[in-house]
Amino acid sequence: MRIELYIQERLGKYEEDSYQKDRMRYVNVYIEEVLLNEEHILRNMFEFYDYEFSQYLNFEVDKEGLFRRAPVTEYLSKDEYKSFFIKSTGTLLGFVIVKTTNSKLSFEIEQFFILKKYNGKGIGKQAAIQIFDRFKGNWKVTQVESNYPAQEFWRNVIRSYSNNSYRESNDDKRRSIQEFNNA
16 A cells, blocks of 8 residues: 555655646746747648648648648738747747737737647747736737637636636627627
8 A cells, every 4th residue: 555655655746746847847838929920830830730620620732732721811911910830949839829900909819829839838828928917908819619629718817817706698699709808
């Protein structure tokens, strides 16, 4: 019995240490605005995004083996959008696109993506906090009806960021929506 407890204790400690080391590798997470000449990189990242998102919205590939054509040019050229890469020590980890609505003080997460291999390491939370800190005002974050991992992620991030001062609702498409103000 003592040996089993010892092994469980050591295994738990090892898993915890391993998890902490993995998280520590990505301490230096930062957002970097996407430049016009980096449009092709953002477009490439959207292929991964669409692949992972296809399980929720049933995206199909076209005859060329590509998913839908995301409006990347629009995201980079229209004033209402701000596009950022999510990086750590130069490594591209994902992207986020913020939409300004109605006034300069209302924002939405238009798109948010972390490559699957980096999920669960605190990277998305760090990036979301940096985005929220950069844009002060009214926020709206929406997730599709069946994307339960995203719903849980955003609830946790927003609950923590807003000190539990947010509203949650569902729209007519049964999407989860969180709203808060950080001005």
